[in-house]
Amino acid sequence: MSVPARLSLGMDRADITPRHPVPLAGYATRAELGPATDVSAPLRLRTLAFGAGRERAVLISADLLWWGTDIATRVRRDIAARYGLRPESVILHATHAHSGPQTSAGFTALLGDPDAGYVAELEAAAVASAGRALGSAVDVWMERVTCEAGIGTDRRSARSDGAVEPAPIDSDVTVVRFFDEQRTRALMVHHACHPVVHHGNVVTSDFTGAAMDRLEERHGDVLAVYLQGCCGDVNPDLYRDGVFRDGDQSLVDEVGGRLAEAVEKALKGEPTTLTATSPAASQWTVELPVTDVPSVSDLRRAAPGDGLMGQWARLLLEEPQRLRPHVTVRLSRLHLADGLTLLGMSGEPVSAYGLMVRTISGGSVLPLGYTNGMTGYLVTARQLAEGGYEAxxxxxxxxxxxxxxxxxxxxxxxxxxxxxxxxxxS
Structure with a gap:
């Protein structure tokens, strides 16, 4: 029997918890609450550096709502220039945690105002973490295993208390294990569910961070990296009569424990062995058409308003280049092995797209949202017809x-x- 090719893997973990009170991003209801002064759980930045042959690539997953397109462009450029990588070989991913700082000035203030000091610290932390990961490589084998997690639910249907017909969601958790002769070195955990258990004005990595922390504690010297899938219409199954039952850090830990147990269950399953290839990264853009593009006069009429539409109108008047009949989504592809490709989208894709990618690829392509920037929700034609928040x-x-x-x-x-x-x- 031939031995599968190995991959060079470097790892790093950094603390990106704000060191001073900052406004949080994730819920418009926080807009009037001011900076968060308490921390229920730290925010972390976890980095994997891949190598084989002459090619190298870096994947950073951070406990953030997203990487704004502006900051993502700078960080990827800086990492590439400092360490001799191609920019497309740098993947910045966010777990989509809703209780951390805003990282972009490109959205309305209701989504949270960025703190310049924190953004500068985050950029520096990401660049330094990439360097440490690139300098700490070991040779590993890889295997992939999947099982059902059963944590999420179609939130559009749940919010309507069943009045809206539920759509299929991707309920699986896929685990990629990196290991050598001695032990497991790292886990990549792919799942699709909004980390929105905690709604308070408190810093926390929510249940995805809690799950990764628990796995790292349980497995010892292991790096557990969460990869957020297409969760734009998926929340934890915490609804009662159409109302979401959020909670404090104890509920965060409870839901995180459920995810960690799903990972442990998966690891006991029959794995698929992966044969490493040279990391192959590529990036391109797709233009998606929009409707109801306003005129400048429309915006001027709306601009004096105090609410969302006033903020929106003022933003577009300040940046008239946004007044186009389309929006741009950046796609990022990182092929790591025969049977393992990461496919990132700079948006908030709904389950239909994740299910499509995983089904057509036979599970070999893991779809990621919140990667290398942020455009907005990527919804389906059915959801556009139904209306609602996302659409x-x-x-x-x-x-x-x-x-x-x-x-x-x-x-x-x-x-x-x-x-x-x-x-x-081709």
């Missing part, structure tokens, strides 16, 4: 010129197919 309201929070057009779904699906099968592009 009809959120575009204005994100400073999009209007909601996505129904034909955006087909365009995005085609782009994802091209990413699954790059030969379609």
């Amino acid at each position: 009809a309201e959120a575009p204005y929070y994100f400073g999009m010129p209007g909601p996505l057009a129904p034909e955006a779904e087909e365009i995005l699906r085609d782009a994802l197919l091209d990413a699954i099968w790059p030969s379609r592009l």
